[in-house]
Amino acid sequence: MYEEGHFSQELYFKLLECQPEKNQVMSMLEMVTKDEEFCRKFLHVLQQVQDYYCQDLQNWLRNTFPVYFCQTPGSIEKEKPDKTSTWTTLKRKLSNTRMFKLERLDTKTNPSVKFCRVKESLRYHKHSILSQKKKIQGNLETSHSCCELIEIKYTELLITNEDPETFPDQHEYFILANRRARIYAHNKHQKITLGDLLTPVASESQMPRRVLVTGIAGIGKSLAMQRLIHDWAIGMLYRDVACAVHFAFRELNLSRSPLSFLDLVKRNHVHLEDVLEELCLDPRNLLIILDGLDEFQYSINDGKAVKNIREAVPIKDLVYSLISGKLLPGASIVVTSRPRPSIPIAAFDRRVVILGFEQEQVREYCFRFFREKDLSENVFQYIIQNDHLSGMSFIPLYCFIICTALSSFFQCRDSGYCTERPPQTITEVYRCYLCTIMHHHMRGSSSRDGAASEPIVLCSPPILTAMKDVLYQLGKLAYYSLLKNKILFYPEDIQTYGFHPTELPDSFLQRIFVQESGQQQEVFAFFHLTLQEHLAALYCVMSLTPEAEELTQCLDLWCFGVIPEDPVPSKLLSTTLEIQMDNQWERLQMFSRFFMGLLCFRIEGKMKGLVDCLSHDVLDPLTSWFKGKIRYEVNQKLLNLLHCLREFQQETVVQNVASEIDEVNFFKVTLNPADCATLCYVLQHCTSSLKILNIGYANIGIQGLRILQPLLHRCQTLYLRYNSLTKEAAMIVSKVLKSDCEVKSLLMCGNSIGSEGVRYLWDALSSNETLEELYVDITGITDNGLDNFVPCLTHNSTLRLLTIAGNNLSESSKHLLVELQECRQDLKILRSFAGDMGLLQAYLDWVEDLKKDPQQLESAKNANALHNILWELEKEEVEVEDNNVKERTLLLKKEITELLECSSGAVC
């Protein structure tokens, strides 16, 4: 009724939430029978879904309301409100897909009895799936987020049909944030829905049977699997599957003794006990979900194959046999894992990646979280207007953290209590989140109901004092484990830090292993890696002495992996010196940013109750430390330093450091909008010129360029190559060139600014008096891109070099270039690759770079650069006379052809 547009979302959610004593069906009937029109619509919908209910009810409805049931199915289509609704999809599927038929079971012997037994067992099985209300990780039972119903809580995720690549060893968040920047920019990846995980796409001839779903921590893999099995149980998805079962690897770890597939299923799904063997006769009846492969304690690479569902084997062999299709071939298997699963991905017919929420889903999430339109819209607007928060919000778990953190501000703002400003930096968000859960923890469950409307005084000294010991010990556990790259803790580990496993503050840590009969083994983890990083940073800030050298030595270690030659006595340093710190800095980036943010709080006296204020005296040595580093660092290390400054929020420090920066090199570092905002934040603290801003291959897209716009006029050399920029980017740059700017060299190659875009650039050049070099090779320019070229450039007096090769210009346009060259003798124009040995060599070197760097190759391919060059080289070949040039031209052609063949999958 909701999907069909007859129930509002509010009514639908209300119905879903009705208490068990007030049966949902009864409530629904009460609602629909109130008015005749409603009743009519209800019967229409019932007619559409007759397959869902039993024959008796179908007959009764037919006899009682013949008028509706004599209409042709589909007559209701005209009332359909939303073409993309799951309801519409369901109806399409009902008509298209094969439905599961019990005849596929072996019913030769005493068929009717068997038939009923199987049907009955499956009904119980589905019922038990639907009645399990899984606790949604990290939820606080606060007044606004108490609801755990999956229909209400679940917000659609962006899933793409794409192979997980081999990622560099970086923090998962950064990888995904950067990866998404690429995916949005080119939009070439195919989106798929949960319901299509097992449906062949156009290029596939067969239905994929074994599917791997990857995604970083907190992106929603487990919730998606819960949603999938839920939707199967209510008949919305995979109706051709007779029986779906779900296992979490963290629970499979508990199976210490050998067991058979039958034992495994029966242990978890008792209702299937009597019918499982029959269901397994045709494995196509089965859908097996295996969630969280990364948490499996055993390696399945050396697993042994088992083919018999009755044979008891070690759990790893069972898992291996299912995933490799040796056991129950034909069954559908969906496995989830964090990126880089420790299993050959070739075992899967399909690999998909969950990329989290798109912006509209963040809005939807906010609504589902707060359930109040105005409040949720205010929160959503606040998130999207803050690049840092919006940059994080695509991860559902972060969305939860942000909404929890913001809730106190926006709710008490409405009631007029709030004096503080809402959090803006990541550290502030986590601090508020932590304070909210501490507040919650302190209030205890008994006073929960009455206290819901109280204003929250976040992080008040009494709360911090009361929680001080817990936070300190948890932080200590977090810090030392983080350095050792450890995220799971055994009870012994916990006890070492002064906690008893039964008295753990479960708002911070989650128990991973459920307690099972006879087995006591439990493991704990912080409910998200970022919470561990935040608490670790809190511990370090609390433990820090006023000794400035300790601070700078620690920063050297965390931000660069540099072990001090002459370490000062420090508990933060002593243990870390024993740890291999090579390349640790990559993993410690989020931690170091949190550290700087919390250090600011301590200096500003906002940690009263936890630790004394730290004197402002540390600011000078800290400024010197930043100045010393920032001059020489490039790429990811530089980016992390800038983020640290952003989190630190100390204007005088940022100003002093910013004035030291005269070159910024982010060549091939993918920059997401939050990175661009940070770069802009720091550099705007000074007004002097920047010699070089190199953001070539940073894939910033138009969103990133808009953020960086205020900086561009101060750059002398501006590298914007291969950034997925379009006409709008040329408009921005043209504005910059018309302003009082310092830009001398502008490299725009490999963007799709096109003819319209380049005309804005020519126009700007008619008045600009700074630009000396302009590179617009391979930018999609065609003949009409030169419409205003000659008049504009004749007025220009500063441009000395223009490269415009690799565009689609006809002979007549090339004449225009020659024409201009004649009247502007001081201007060198390179219009083709063969025209200049230097340009040819530059492109040969470029091809060498592409061979080594798949990401750079991807950018080049997205700009269609290789084909453009080839096309032009082929035309030029005829004209070349100089043998040297000819030889280089042929070589470039050969290299590019080979590269294209190689990267399209042919054997290199």
Ligand SMILES: Nc1ncnc2c1ncn2[C@@H]1O[C@H](COP(=O)(O)OP(=O)(O)OP(=O)(O)O)[C@@H](O)[C@H]1O
């Ligand atoms: N589709 C969604 N709609 C609403 N909330 C979601 C969604 N997906 C995830 N969440 C929120 O994020 C939390 C983490 O999700 P989930 O446990 O599914 O992540 P995961 O990818 O399995 O993480 P991990 O790899 O750490 O196990 C959920 O508990 C829930 O609060």
